Amino acid sequence: MGEELTRAMARLEKICAREDNFKEALLRLRYPAQTTAATIPVRRDDGSLLMVKAWRCRYNALRGPTKGGIRFHKSVTMDEVITLGFWMTIKTAIADLPFGGAKGGAQIDAASLSTRELEGLSRGYMRAIVDVVGPDRDIPAPDVATSGKPIAWMADEYFHLMRRTEPAVITGKPVELFGSKGRDGATGTGAAACLETMAGHLPFKISGASAAVQGVGNAGAKIARELAKRGMKVIAVSDSGACVRNDQGIDVEKLVRHKQETGSVGGLEGAQTLESAAVLDVETDLFVPAALGGVITADNANSLKAAAILEVANGPVDPGADDILAGNGVVVIPDVLANAGGVIVSWYEWLQNRAGEYWPADTVHDRLKAQMKKSAAAVSDLSDNDTRLRDAAYELAIKRIAASVDALGDQADY
Numbered sequence: 006m007g008e009e010l011t012r013a014m015a016r017l018e019k020i021c022a023r024e025d026n027f028k029e030a031l032l033r034l035r036y037p038a039q040t041t042a043a044t045i046p047v048r049r050d051d052g053s054l055l056m057v058k059a060w061r062c063r064y065n066a067l068r069g070p071t072k073g074g075i076r077f078h079k080s081v082t083m084d085e086v087i088t089l090g091f092w093m094t095i096k097t098a099i100a101d102l103p104f105g106g107a108k109g110g111a112q113i114d115a116a117s118l119s120t121r122e123l124e125g126l127s128r129g130y131m132r133a134i135v136d137v138v139g140p141d142r143d144i145p146a147p148d149v150a151t152s153g154k155p156i157a158w159m160a161d162e163y164f165h166l167m168r169r170t171e172p173a174v175i176t177g178k179p180v181e182l183f184g185s186k187g188r189d190g191a192t193g194t195g196a197a198a199c200l201e202t203m204a205g206h207l208p209f210k211i212s213g214a215s216a217a218v219q220g221v222g223n224a225g226a227k228i229a230r231e232l233a234k235r236g237m238k239v240i241a242v243s244d245s246g247a248c249v250r251n252d253q254g255i256d257v258e259k260l261v262r263h264k265q266e267t268g269s270v271g272g273l274e275g276a277q278t279l280e281s282a283a284v285l286d287v288e289t290d291l292f293v294p295a296a297l298g299g300v301i302t303a304d305n306a307n308s309l310k311a312a313a314i315l316e317v318a319n320g321p322v323d324p325g326a327d328d329i330l331a332g333n334g335v336v337v338i339p340d341v342l343a344n345a346g347g348v349i350v351s352w353y354e355w356l357q358n359r360a361g362e363y364w365p366a367d368t369v370h371d372r373l374k375a376q377m378k379k380s381a382a383a384v385s386d387l388s389d390n391d392t393r394l395r396d397a398a399y400e401l402a403i404k405r406i407a408a409s410v411d412a413l414g415d416q417a418d419y
Contacts, residue, residue: 007035007084012324013091020399021374030067030407034094034119037087039063040072043133044400045111047118047125054252061109063143064090067409070141072097072321072348074148074177075130077155079121080297081110082412086176089319093342093348096401099147100345100380102352107143109134115150125160127151135166140359140375141172146351149297152223157182173358176351185354187369193227193295195346196317200291202381206394208344209290212236217287217311219243220268220296223316224344225344226261228293235259237291243284247271250279250287294321301326309335316340331393339395341402342384349376 006014014035022026041060047055060083063071072091086108094106111130115123137143147156160175160182180186204211216237219228221244227238233307238254246269249255255276263273271278285292285305292311294300298320301309306326313336316322320340322330331338350373357363388397 006271009084009088010091013088013320015324015325017095017403018400020396020403026411027407030403030410032055033067033410034065034091034406036060037064038089038092039064039137040083041134041137042083043130045126045129045133047122047129049122050119051345055122057111057112057113057114057129058131060086060141061137061145061390062087062089062090062107063137064106064108064156065094065404066105066407067413068105070102070105070139071143072102072104072146073107073109074146074347074378074379075109075151075156075159076148077111077113077126078111078297079114081112086110091289092319095339095399095402096341096345097269097348098343098405099384099398100349100376101383101405102121104144104348104352104372107145108148109145110148120154124158126338127155131159131162135163138163138174140171141161144173144351144355145175145348146164153179159209173355176354176358177347178354183358185350185369186364186366187359187373188350188354190223190227191350191369192224192317192344193229193231193344193346193375193376194370195349195373196224196228196293196315196343197231198346198377199338199343199381200232200315201235202378203385203394206338206388207291208334208336208338210371214238214290215240216291216293217241217243217284218293218295219284219300219321220294220318221261221264222295224258224347224394225293225295226264228295228315228317229257229260232291240289241284241287242270243281244270246281248279248281248283249273249276249314250283251276270390278367282399287311291315294318296321298321299332303329306330307333309333311335314338315343317344319344327393337395339398341382342394342398345380349373356382 089108091118097104178184239252288310295317303325306329
């Protein structure tokens with residue numbers, strides 16, 4: 006078991022220690038069911054050859070076909086992919102979806118690739134994993150640097166390899182290629198609905214409160230907009246290059262336009278430009294990490310000046326920081342609950358693909374909000390003054406997974 010997975014599993018082990026009937030479910034969750042490793046050759050535009058390490062992990066299929074995104078990032082490792090597959094297993098159980106968990110990735114700086122090279126990598130990745138994916142086995146989706154065309158290329162490659170058009174094999178596709186309306190911004194929309202449902206756990210009222218957002222990608226931009234719509238004052242936003250701050254409030258739409266036009270939040274008119282990491286030092290009611298994981302650790306948790314954290318990124322709070330934040334009275338709405346909007350809408354896309362019937366965006370949004378509020382309410386019902394929201398979320402997941410273990414019996418091979 007890798008170091009990252011060991012740390013992630015520690016949270017579940019703490020919950021499972023409370024009840025004997027969780028023990029077998031825990032044993033089945035300690036290790037992934039199947040991990041595929043590959044090296045993908047990519048021909049560069051200059052004629053040279055690039056060899057890219059890649060993985061796909063089908064972590065657990067107790068509750069249904071495995072489900073999880075594909076990321077192209079230079080930080081990707083097999084340990085990270087396996088850990089993210091574990092988290093997806095927990096997340097789909099909390100959202101009560103008929104899926105297990107999976108994840109995939111390639112160790113590459115996608116921004117360094119031309120469009121032609123990115124297409125070569127995307128198609129090569131699908132060729133490497135074609136034997137383990139399928140609409141009833143493992144259903145990938147977009148993640149870091151794979152939204153839009155990369156997913157379309159992967160879907161098209163699968164269609165060619167299998168000699169049939171099977172849209173339900175992958176989700177997050179463009180609407181023009183059997184995708185779902187309402188997919189863009191689903192993570193942020195879902196996180197906002199979750200925040201509303203958890204309002205009673207927050208040490209402040211949402212309207213009029215302040216917020217700082219780390220990350221201005223699809224999820225970060227959407228959650229910043231949603232917070233502003235709910236009367237929150239977004240006072241700081243960061244990307245990988247800079248942080249902008251205005252304690253009187255930042256115009257979120259102006260910020261998003263500035264980011265689109267310049268490629269950075271830095272230099273936003275009417276805001277102070279600081280180093281990217283300065284977003285962690287902002288005194289605010291709500292901190293929203295919406296970039297990559299591991300930003301809050303045991304080393305910096307005590308210096309965080311937020312009253313609550315809404316985890317929109319995957320794994321932004323290291324397990325070593327949990328006790329510190331709880332001791333400081335910081336309320337954490339965990340990622341496995343808060344950022345499930347993307348996988349919920351992926352389920353809707355899968356359903357639409359299987360039925361050949363497509364829904365309007367309003368229907369998708371309404372169903373997403375209802376599903377997120379239902380999940381958040383179930384977690385809230387399991388929590389009390391002595392139970393952290395993360396503990397309650399993991400307890401809900403393990404109860405549902407344990408029920409699947411009981412239903413399947415002793416001979417289940419996953």
